[in-house]
Amino acid sequence: MANFNLTKGHNLKIAGEPQKVISASISAESIYLHPKDFLGIKPKLLVKQDDAVSVGSPIFFDKLNPAVKFVSPVNGTVSEIQFGERRVIEKIVIQNNGKSETLKVDLVNLNKLSAEELKSRLAESGLWPTIRQRPFSKIANPIQTPRDIFVSVYSTAPFSPNNAFVLGGREEDFQMGLDALSKLTSGSIHLNMDGDESAPIFTKAKNVLINTFNGPHPAGNIGVQIHHIAPITSKEDVVRYLNAQSVADIGEFLRKGSYPTEKIVTIGGSSISEPTHVKIIKGTGLNVILDGKLNSSNDVRIISGDILSGETRSLEQGIRFYDETISVIPESTDREFLGWALPGLKKYSLSRTFLSALLPKKSTLFNTSMNGSHRSIISFGRWESVLPMDILPEFLVKSILARDIEEMEKLGIYECAEEDFALCSFVCQSKTDVSGIIRAGLQLAEQDA
Amino acid sequence: MKFLRRFLDSLEPHFINEGKLKNYYAIYEMIDTFLYTPADNTISGPHVRDAIDLKRSMVIVVIALLPAFFFGTYNVGLQEALHGSGVTFQNINLDFLIHFLAGLKTVLPIYVVVFTVGGIWEVIFAVSRGHEINEGFLVTGFLIPLVLPPAIPLWMVGVATTFGVVIGKEIFGGTGFNIFNPALVARAFLFFAYPGDMSGDKVWTVDAMSGATPLLAVSSQEGMSATALLSGDFTWVQMFYGFIPGSIGETSTIAILIGAAILLITGIGSWRVMLATTVGMTLTAVGLNNFGTAIGSTNPMLYIPPIYHFVMGGFAFGMVFMATDPVSCAQTNRGRWLYGLLIGFMCVIIRAINPAYPEGMMLAILFANAFSPLFDYFVIQVNIKKRKRGYA
Numbered sequence: 014m015a016n017f018n019l020t021k022g023h024n025l026k027i028a029g030e031p032q033k034v035i036s037a038s039i040s041a042e043s044i045y046l047h048p049k050d051f052l053g054i055k056p057k058l059l060v061k062q063d064d065a066v067s068v069g070s071p072i073f074f075d076k077l078n079p080a081v082k083f084v085s086p087v088n089g090t091v092s093e094i095q096f097g098e099r100r101v102i103e104k105i106v107i108q109n110n111g112k113s114e115t116l117k118v119d120l121v122n123l124n125k126l127s128a129e130e131l132k133s134r135l136a137e138s139g140l141w142p143t144i145r146q147r148p149f150s151k152i153a154n155p156i157q158t159p160r161d162i163f164v165s166v167y168s169t170a171p172f173s174p175n176n177a178f179v180l181g182g183r184e185e186d187f188q189m190g191l192d193a194l195s196k197l198t199s200g201s202i203h204l205n206m207d208g209d210e211s212a213p214i215f216t217k218a219k220n221v222l223i224n225t226f227n228g229p230h231p232a233g234n235i236g237v238q239i240h241h242i243a244p245i246t247s248k249e250d251v252v253r254y255l256n257a258q259s260v261a262d263i264g265e266f267l268r269k270g271s272y273p274t275e276k277i278v279t280i281g282g283s284s285i286s287e288p289t290h291v292k293i294i295k296g297t298g299l300n301v302i303l304d305g306k307l308n309s310s311n312d313v314r315i316i317s318g319d320i321l322s323g324e325t326r327s328l329e330q331g332i333r334f335y336d337e338t339i340s341v342i343p344e345s346t347d348r349e350f351l352g353w354a355l356p357g358l359k360k361y362s363l364s365r366t367f368l369s370a371l372l373p374k375k376s377t378l379f380n381t382s383m384n385g386s387h388r389s390i391i392s393f394g395r396w397e398s399v400l401p402m403d404i405l406p407e408f409l410v411k412s413i414l415a416r417d418i419e420e421m422e423k424l425g426i427y428e429c430a431e432e433d434f435a436l437c438s439f440v441c442q443s444k445t446d447v448s449g450i451i452r453a454g455l456q457l458a459e460q461d462a
Numbered sequence: 463m464k465f466l467r468r469f470l471d472s473l474e475p476h477f478i479n480e481g482k483l484k485n486y487y488a489i490y491e492m493i494d495t496f497l498y499t500p501a502d503n504t505i506s507g508p509h510v511r512d513a514i515d516l517k518r519s520m521v522i523v524v525i526a527l528l529p530a531f532f533f534g535t536y537n538v539g540l541q542e543a544l545h546g547s548g549v550t551f552q553n554i555n556l557d558f559l560i561h562f563l564a565g566l567k568t569v570l571p572i573y574v575v576v577f578t579v580g581g582i583w584e585v586i587f588a589v590s591r592g593h594e595i596n597e598g599f600l601v602t603g604f605l606i607p608l609v610l611p612p613a614i615p616l617w618m619v620g621v622a623t624t625f626g627v628v629i630g631k632e633i634f635g636g637t638g639f640n641i642f643n644p645a646l647v648a649r650a651f652l653f654f655a656y657p658g659d660m661s662g663d664k665v666w667t668v669d670a671m672s673g674a675t676p677l678l679a680v681s682s683q684e685g686m687s688a689t690a691l692l693s694g695d696f697t698w699v700q701m702f703y704g705f706i707p708g709s710i711g712e713t714s715t716i717a718i719l720i721g722a723a724i725l726l727i728t729g730i731g732s733w734r735v736m737l738a739t740t741v742g743m744t745l746t747a748v749g750l751n752n753f754g755t756a757i758g759s760t761n762p763m764l765y766i767p768p769i770y771h772f773v774m775g776g777f778a779f780g781m782v783f784m785a786t787d788p789v790s791c792a793q794t795n796r797g798r799w800l801y802g803l804l805i806g807f808m809c810v811i812i813r814a815i816n817p818a819y820p821e822g823m824m825l826a827i828l829f830a831n832a833f834s835p836l837f838d839y840f841v842i843q844v845n846i847k848k849r850k851r852g853y854a
Binding site: 025027244251259314315318320321322323324325336340342344345348349350351352353354357361362363364365366370378379381382383384385387388389390391392393394397403404405407408423424425431435436438439440442443444446448449452 | 466467491495496497498500501502503506508510511512514516518519521567596597598636637638639722727728729731732789793794795838841845846848
C-alpha cells in the first residue's frame, strides 16, 4: 500500500452539489447510443431501422477491433438512426418496450475461465468498451496485454458521485469484477482511493494493490494517479483503467450472465432545482433525466460529465458512455461595465487579484463566461500551480503547437489526458485551451507511426 | 450605460464577417472589451473559467507602479526646485502637491509621447497582422517614462518608444513572443544611441544643473570609501526614501517596495525572481567587498555594501518591475531562480568593474533575458532525464 499526498490542484466550490440521495429510478421510453462517445473507433452497424432488439443485443461493432460489440441496454425496436456529415453515425434511438427479455450467457465459474475466454465473453457482452487504456484514453485493445490495470474510486471532479455510496449493495459484484480483471494482466490491479476512505468494499478489497491519495482535484483523476504510481513510459507501455461502476458491472455480468442495464449518475449545478443522484437505464435521454428538474429551461448549458472536462449536450442526446455526472449551469449573457477595474468581491479566482481573495471561498454561481478574451500564452506560473504532475505544461503545450512529436514524447505526452489539464485551462489568464491542445497532441502522437 | 452598450452593439456588424471595417476589428475589440467584460463564452470544457484575465493582470502591474509614479513625479519637481534655487535639502519645503504638480509638467509630456507613439504602433501592427491589441503595452507604456531621465528631449522618447515596441516586441510577433523586455529595449536604445543624453551628471534635472546620481558620485572618485562618498547628500535613508536625482521612477526604494508587495500579494510578480535577484546581488557584493580588501583596490565601487546596492540606481526598480516581466524572464520555476541570480550578479559586476558605466541593472536584465531560454533548456533537460530514469 502506497500513500500519495498531492498538494497542487483545486476543489472548485460550485453551487448545486448533488445530495447523497438516490431519487427513484427513471424509466425511459427510448434510449440513445452515440458511437462518437468512443474515441478512435470505426463503428459499423449491425441493425437496421425497425429491427427488434433485446437487452444485450449487439447494435454496432468497431471495424478496427471486430470482436468488440456495443449492445442495447433495453428491449424494443430501433426507431431511428441519425447520420451526420459524411455519414458519421450521430445517434441510434431504441424504443423501449419495457419488457425484460435479456440475452443470457451460460454461467461459468470464473476460476475455470481462461483469459482468452474471459476476453471474448466481455467483448460479446458489450462490457469490453468500459475498459479503456492509456495512452490515448481509448477502448482497450483486446489483443494487447496491459502492464497494469487501474481503478480509481476517489472522485474529486466537481459533482462526481461518491463511489462507496453508489456501489452500496454491490460489494460482491465489485470484488468479482476485480477478480476478473486480475486475469487480464500479468501485472497488478491498482485500486486507488481517498486516504480517508473507510468503506470496506474498497479498503477490504482482495487481489488488488491499494494506493491512497490525498489532495484536491485532479488527485482523483486516473492519469494523475498512474503518473505517481507507475508512469506510462512509451506509446507501447499500455495500461488499462475503468470506472468503479464498470468494475461492478463486469462482476454482475459474470454472476448473472446478463448485461447490467442501469447506472447511477449525479445531476448537479445551479440550474438544477434539486441536485441529487439518480438511477437511470444506460443511454437514457437527457430530456427524460432532467424533466422537471431545471430551474429554467432557457439559457442553460447541459454538460455530460463534470463542469471542467465534460461535453455540451442537448436535451435530445444521452449522457456520454463513460460519464457519471450531468452538470447544468446558466449560460452567461451579461457584460459588466469596466469589469477589469472593479474590486471584484464576488469573483471566483485562484489568483489573488480580486478583493474576494480576502474572503473565504463560497459556493459560487458559475456561468459559462470566459471571463476575458483570448491572448498569447504568458506564463505567470498558473498552470503549474494546479497540475500535480512532474510535467512542464507550458513546454509540452508549445511542443504540441509546434507539432514536434519527438519533443512531446520526451516531455511526457503519453502520460497525459486532457482532463488532467482542465484546471490549467480554468486558471489561465490568457484563456488558453490547454485541454484541447493536449488532446490534439495525443492525436498527433497516435497518428505518427 | 445601456445606451453605450447598444451603441457598441450597433457598431459591431461593421467590424465582423464581411463588414466594411473588418480589418479594424482589433480597434473595436479593444474599445469594446475595455468598456465591458468580453461576451465570449466557453465552447468546450472547462465550461467555467477563473475570473482573472490578462487585462486584470496588467492593471495590477500598473497599480503596483503608481507609488513609484507618484513619488517619481514629485521627486522630479523637488530636484528641479533644489537645483534651480540653490536651497539645500535641509531647508526646502517638501510639500507633496507643489512639487508633484511641478514634476507633472515634465513627466506628463513624456507619458503623452510614449502612449501616443506606442499606441499608434500597436494599432498598426494589430490591424496589419490581424491580432488583438494586447494589454501588455499598457505596462510597457507605463514603464518607459519611469526609466528615463527627466531631462530627456521628447523626440528621443518617441524614437525610443518606437524602437522598444517595434524592435523589442512586434518583430517577434507581439506580446508573449518577445525575448527582451520592450521597455528596457527602449532604454538601452537611448543609452547606446545617445549616450551623452543618458548618463553623466547633466541629465538628471531639467535645467541641466549638476545633479550627479549616487552611483555616479561613487564611481567618479578613487581611493575613498564608498559610504564616506555617499554620506553628504546621499545617506542610505535618503536613498531609501528616494530624495535623490535619478530616472523618474527608480529613486524611491520604499515606493518600489510598496509596488513589490502588491505584485507579490496578488501573485502577478514572481517571488522567485525577486528573491533570487536580491540573493545574487548580496552574494556578489559581499564577495567583491572582500575581494577589494584582499587586493587593496582603490576603486570605491568594490566596497559598496549590499544594502547600498539595493537602494542605489535602478536595482530595486529593475528587480521588481523589469526582471519579473513574465514574457522575457525564464518560464520555469527553477529557471527563474537561475535567471534572478544572474541578474543580481551581473548588476553588481557591471557597477563595480566597468569603469565607464556605473549603472548595471538595465544591462544585467537584458543579459539575463538573453540567457533565460538557456536556463529553461537546462530545466527541461533535467525533467526529461528524470522522466527517463523514472521509466527505466
